[in-house]
Amino acid sequence: MNTLLVIDAGNTHIKWGIYEGPTLRFHWRIPTSRTHSELKAALRRLLEHHPLHHQLEGAVISSVVPAVTPLLIDLCRRSLDCDPLVAGSDIETGVSFRFHPVKLGSDRIVNVAAGVKLYGFPLIVVDLGTATTLDVVDGEGRFAGGVILPGIQTAAEALIRRTALPRFTIERPEGIIGKSTVAGLRAGAIYGAAGQIDGLVRHIRRESPHPFRVVAATGGFAPLIAPHARSIHHVHPRLTLDGLRILWEMNRKGGSSG
Incomplete structure (x- = not known):
């Protein structure tokens, strides 16, 4: 079954979720208003110590905070060894x-x-x-x-x-x-x-x-x-x-x- 990491970076919180197929198995949030080093450390700790970390097949990101987007992309590349899909109008949306x-x-x-x-x-x-x-x-x-x-x-x-x-x-x-x-x-x-x-x-x-x-x-x-x-x-x-x-x-x- 496909296992996926989803990240929604909003103005107030960064929301995370891990899906197995269509089922959301885990979800949590951390405040967006942290320094980049604090964010990177917290996100990497959450991700790399998660029991499904080694089963993740991909990642997808939505971010309305431009300064945070590169950090999230880099985290996925380093921790998951994959290029995440970044949501935007340039991908297939069905709309x-x-x-x-x-x-x-x-x-x-x-x-x-x-x-x-x-x-x-x-x-x-x-x-x-x-x-x-x-x-x-x-x-x-x-x-x-x-x-x-x-x-x-x-x-x-x-x-x-x-x-x-x-x-x-x-x-x-x-x-x-x-x-x-x-x-x-x-x-x-x-x-x-x-x-x-x-x-x-x-x-x-x-x-x-x-x-x-x-x-x-x-x-x-x-x-x-x-x-x-x-x-x-x-x-x-x-x-x-x-x-x-x-x-x-x-x-x-x-x-x-x-």
């Missing part, structure tokens, strides 16, 4: 583009590729991470563009920095009407994000002739926000990791897209 996506984040490309494979199209993929993105695939399977706004944690931290309000954790609120300042902040963060998504999906549907029956949500905050957003049909928190596996299957020599 065509209405414009040349030179500066489109690779995580967004991975997400729409996975979304189309798993759910079909037309499709809207909502990623609830450091930023919140809504990416649109039209009725012909073409990436039409998207919407980008501050993520729920990013917006909360900006509010705290500019006011005397207390710091708070993003977690499930007791209800829409907070009985304390922190409860009100949590309610505003969660219900506000859900309302933003519902409103943006409504606007996308108005501007597009395609009947977007499927809205899939991913990212760390998806399980918290999806229950309060009527427009979201599927929650797939590890869509990006699954998408990296799908892209590897599409692009490996003699491979299939299954």
Whole structure:
């Protein structure tokens, strides 16, 4: 059975996963905000001491942090003795583009590729991470563009920095009407994000002739926000990791897209 390493380097965390065939066997994360030497040491330690290290047949990377990408490529070459597949618009994705996506984040490309494979199209993929993105695939399977706004944690931290309000954790609120300042902040963060998504999906549907029956949500905050957003049909928190596996299957020599 094929054993694959997938790496998703985001602005806040680097997420790792090891697949055996289509099954995600292990996954973990480390903060992106470390020095290169610290990152290299931590990643090599995680990888080389993993029980499946010697069984890995390949690696695939998505990175939205340009300074980290060469480090990850070098790590795969040195530790796995292979050139990793690097996700981008220049590889087979199963999605065509209405414009040349030179500066489109690779995580967004991975997400729409996975979304189309798993759910079909037309499709809207909502990623609830450091930023919140809504990416649109039209009725012909073409990436039409998207919407980008501050993520729920990013917006909360900006509010705290500019006011005397207390710091708070993003977690499930007791209800829409907070009985304390922190409860009100949590309610505003969660219900506000859900309302933003519902409103943006409504606007996308108005501007597009395609009947977007499927809205899939991913990212760390998806399980918290999806229950309060009527427009979201599927929650797939590890869509990006699954998408990296799908892209590897599409692009490996003699491979299939299954």
